[in-house]
Amino acid sequence: MDQLIQRALSGEPRSVARLISLVESDSPFVERVMKQLYPHSGKAQIIGITGSPGAGKSTLVDKLIRRFKKDGKQVGIIAVDPSSPFSGGAILGDRLRMQDHALDPDVFIRSMGTRGSLGGVSRATHEAALILDACGKDVILIETVGVGQSEIDIVKIADTVCLVLVPGMGDDVQIMKAGIMEIADVFLVNKADREGADKVVADVRIMLDLSPQKAWRPPVLKTAAEKDTGIDEAAAAIDSHSAFLQKTEEGRMRRYARLEMEVEGILRREIASLVERAWAERKDQGVLEALEERRMDPYSLAGDLLDGVFSARG
16 A cells, blocks of 8 residues: 555556545545645645536636646546446546547546535545645646535635536526525636627626625636637636635635635544444344334434443543
8 A cells, every 4th residue: 555655646647546446435545545645735726617517617627727738737637427326436428528638647537426425526526636636736627517506515625616607508597596606716607609698797797796895806707618718818817816825814714714624524424434333233222112112212312322432432
């Protein structure tokens, strides 16, 4: 395992892929791997690309890859897809749009399933991003499944979140309903050669005017990814936000908030695992019959289980 980690840290793609596979399969080695990799992370620019299905996110990511590569950057892509209900793996969908980069040594592409995560981004996605960060990628692009009321977890991982909108799909209504204005650092109105693009831009700017004002006001830009239009401006806006985060108190507080969420996520996972084991042992001891006969109540039982878990941990 130590040799595998060292090869991955040197940037060997197969070793990086194996580490991500360990994370996806919830291997018992994951904690050991992440502990060794964590000190090497924290250097990459992590960019979330989210938006409605059909907004052209994959094409936009493809163009951004080319743009960042021109700057001499190593690029990692995590494409989060719906999980297959049969295998649990990612349904690759339009990942084919990125296949031009499949053999590029400066680009690493990985499709991952949501694994039933309501937030659209699974725990494994976060750990995969840390692996790519530690293993030398300068920029990591995470493309999510789609956007909705519960699919906002990308903000827990990404430094910069780009919300991709398109004219003619009711995205302005979607924004207001889903309450996702707060997560976007950059708005990209894609397929801007279509009728109605200017209206989407205007509607978003009006909603920004009505929102609480912050130190960073998200720019609203027009792109037409298939025609390679507006990509340089989009990349420049992403870089500007990255610089803002590095230089300001707001950026520091955002980094602290993400670290808090990271630790809290691990705590919840560990506590849930301990409770599940304790419950599995206890329910075979006749407690279900006691609950049914009302000789015991579920609240007291749950309290006893928690007391037992925490007292056992010292």
